[in-house]
Amino acid sequence: MTKNDDKNHDEHRPDVGLYVKVFLALMVLTLITVAISKIHLPRPQAIALGLFVALVKASLVGALFMHLWGENKLIHKALFITVGFGAVLILPIIDFVMVSRRITSPADVAAQHPGGHGGHAEAVSESVNLEAPAAPKGH
């Protein structure tokens, strides 16, 4: 294979105008991400919206900066397998946590122990105190 053949079939021809447009889009989306966190939406909606914007930004970088748009199918297959195996490994864990969280919620524990005084739920809550300390003001 000659050098030119290699360039023609594998390396992507840069499009500077497109890169500038993607840069501007990424900046606007970054502002939108920060704005979403400032408008005090309910947390689940804020997380869903914030991660959706992050997904759009990542897609722009992947498709246009990393040239995945129009990339060889072998690369697409490798990434598809990676994401597929990642999902197979990760989703059951997240599903388990969601289920276990539901069945150990204070309300659910109280319902399972109607004679108690909520002591078990309080103990669970105290033993799993994962809160961060006070805000580090001044930086």
Added chain:
Amino acid sequence: MSQTYNPTAFMNNADTHSGVTNAKLGVWLFLASEIMLFATLFTSYIVLRMASSSWPWGWDVLNVPLATLNTVILITSSVTIVMAYAKAYDKDKAGFQKWMAATILLSLGFLVVKAFEYGAEFKLGIGPHTSVFYAIYFTMTGLHGIHILGGIAVNAGLLYMSSVTEHWENPLFLGRVEGAGLYWHFVDIVWIFLFPALYLL
């Protein structure tokens, strides 16, 4: 069918009979392993967050303006490295060096801002031991910072190589620039998810 033996074929970045060079396929497989690494960390983050009775808002406990500045720096560096690739493609040595130097400066800027952020937290006695939130925060941002350091080393190496004329005659050089760019964009994508997950939501 007989094949001609060519011991220097690998020097020309021989493809894998699929239109992808070995070097690029190798970089993508490396990135695939990196995806798995960060996916497990994000899973840990989700599990810890969902298992906690409460979780702090990033605005209350972290320095969001500095993190926003770092987001702008990293996105800008993604553009400068892709511009460096464009200049390397055109065999414009001066242009390549200018954009690659800008990428390295921006990467160092990211680390300086991060150092200020960490410094302020350490001064207040805050560290990974403080809480689960800070443990996952320092783990994820620290690992990302190490990846930034790795990227700086590779990009600085390419900047040095670009000063040697014979590298511009080597067909592998453009592939190396593209590979470094792919890695750098991946580091950018990781931050794109880290920023809202830790600081904003």
